[in-house]
Amino acid sequence: MLQLINLTKTYPTPQGPLHVLDGIDLHLAPGESLALMGESGSGKSTLLHLAAGLDTPDRGDVLLEGQSIAALSEPRRAELRRQRLGLVFQQFHLVPSLSVADNLTLQARLAGREDVDWAQHLLARLGLAGLNDRYPEQLSGGQQQRLAIGRALAARPRLLLADEPTGNLDEAAADQVLDLLRELIEESGCALLLVTHSVRVAGPLDRCLHLQRGRLAEAGP
Numbered sequence: 001m002l003q004l005i006n007l008t009k010t011y012p013t014p015q016g017p018l019h020v021l022d023g024i025d026l027h028l029a030p031g032e033s034l035a036l037m038g039e040s041g042s043g044k045s046t047l048l049h050l051a052a053g054l055d056t057p058d059r060g061d062v063l064l065e066g067q068s069i070a071a072l073s074e075p076r077r078a079e080l081r082r083q084r085l086g087l088v089f090q091q092f093h094l095v096p097s098l099s100v101a102d103n104l105t106l107q108a109r110l111a112g113r114e115d116v117d118w119a120q121h122l123l124a125r126l127g128l129a130g131l132n133d134r135y136p137e138q139l140s141g142g143q144q145q146r147l148a149i150g151r152a153l154a155a156r157p158r159l160l161l162a163d164e165p166t167g168n169l170d171e172a173a174a175d176q177v178l179d180l181l182r183e184l185i186e187e188s189g190c191a192l193l194l195v196t197h198s199v200r201v202a203g204p205l206d207r208c209l210h211l212q213r214g215r216l217a218e219a220g221p
């Protein structure tokens with residue numbers, strides 16, 4: 001489903017080149033959930049951005065369902081993202097001028113994959129059904145985060161990439177959002193690559209890998 005092949009990324013800095021990713025290989029199976037952990041600055045967000053085709057590696061390639069991202073032009077990469085990927089970041093990136101219902105279906109509509117029944121189901125499951133006509137600024141942080149998750153799942157992506165999706169929430173709200181996220185992922189058969197600092201968050205996922213000095217290692221017991 002997702003394959004990272006020898007991904008290498010170096011940033012130029014005033015102190016010289018910073019080797020963030022040093023030949024990363026990773027294979028994620030359909031429906032599999034994987035936590036990516038590692039110290040601050042170890043390159044987790046960099047890896048996620050490369051996997052989403054939002055940035056390009058110095059070497060290596062990303063295959064999404066066998067399709068090489070490196071071989072695509074930027075517009076075709078954006079189309080692939082719309083069709084196959086859901087993205088959830090720590091900042092919610094909701095559109096302030098759109099209602100809850102319109103925010104949720106925005107990506108699905110752009111991808112030509114709007115499914116009214118699935119959108120209603122997501123709104124209900126995410127506890128947002130009564131809030132359809134509200135605007136993002138009228139929601140709590142937890143509600144905004146749930147809406148961002150709903151939006152990412154509305155087009156039924158094959159893979160959800162999530163960067164600290166509960167980083168802004170207190171523990172109780174974070175647990176609730178993560179339980180929902182896992183349930184919805186299972187319902188839709190979507191794979192998950194989730195960046196987190198939290199062992200509690202990583203624990204229930206199928207696999208956990210640590211990023212350290214540019215390489216991936218299986219997490220110990």
Ligand SMILES: Nc1ncnc2c1ncn2[C@@H]1O[C@H](COP(=O)(O)OP(=O)(O)OP(=O)(O)O)[C@@H](O)[C@H]1O
Pocket residue numbers: 011012013018020038039040041042043044045046047
């Ligand atoms: N555009 C850039 N130019 C130069 N250095 C960068 C750039 N983006 C990231 N870095 C550096 O690359 C390293 C990895 O950053 P990245 O954001 O991927 O780490 P992270 O593991 O996600 O960190 P955190 O857990 O703090 O979010 C950091 O040292 C960061 O300062």
